[in-house]
Amino acid sequence: MAKADRLERLDAQRAALEEEYAATLIAALQRTAGGAWGLFGHKNDRTATARYAEVVAELTETGEAIDAMRAQLGIEPFALHHAFLASRGPVASSKMGEPRQARAWLEELGIPVTGNAG
Numbered sequence: 158m159a160k161a162d163r164l165e166r167l168d169a170q171r172a173a174l175e176e177e178y179a180a181t182l183i184a185a186l187q188r189t190a191g192g193a194w195g196l197f198g199h200k201n202d203r204t205a206t207a208r209y210a211e212v213v214a215e216l217t218e219t220g221e222a223i224d225a226m227r228a229q230l231g232i233e234p235f236a237l238h239h240a241f242l243a244s245r246g247p248v249a250s251s252k253m254g255e256p257r258q259a260r261a262w263l264e265e266l267g268i269p270v271t272g273n274a275g
Contacts, residue, residue, distance in 0.1 A: 167226055167229060167230060168226075168230055170226065171223060171226040171227060171230065174219055174222060174223050174226070175235065175237075177219065178216060178220060178223065178235075178238065179237065179266075181212065181215060181216060181219070182216060182237070183263070183266065183268055185209065185212045186262050186266075186268070187259070187268075187270065189255050189256055189258075189259035190256050190259040190260045190263060190270050194208075194254075194255045194256070195207070195208040195209040195255070196209045196213070197244055197245050197246075197255045197258060197259075198213075198245045198246055198247070199246070199248050199252075199254070199255050199258075213245075216238070216241065217242075219238075220235055223235045223238065224238065244258070244262075
């Protein structure tokens with residue numbers, strides 16, 4: 158019974174962290190959709206990278222904690238975090254820019270876009 162209670166608490170903690178992760182990511186996506194480059198790291202630009210360094214570090218740390226909890230619970234890794242990590246990094250100039258990519262993410266998540274494209 159104690160193990161079941163511990164796992165239930167861990168699952169509740171995981172769910173809360175996933176909500177926090179999503180809220181942080183959505184806020185960053187909305188800012189990016191408004192024209193602030195740097196969240197996806199598409200350009201080799203220190204200023205843009207620095208603009209989102211704390212957010213990316215927080216998302217990475219939280220995502221890793223969530224994955225550790227999910228592993229303990231025997232459930233699949235946190236897909237939202239892995240999709241975000243996979244979307245980061247340099248891209249060809251023919252690919253969509255970060256603001257447009259952020260708007261696409263928000264649409265996929267069913268979140269209204271609050272910023273204008275830059």
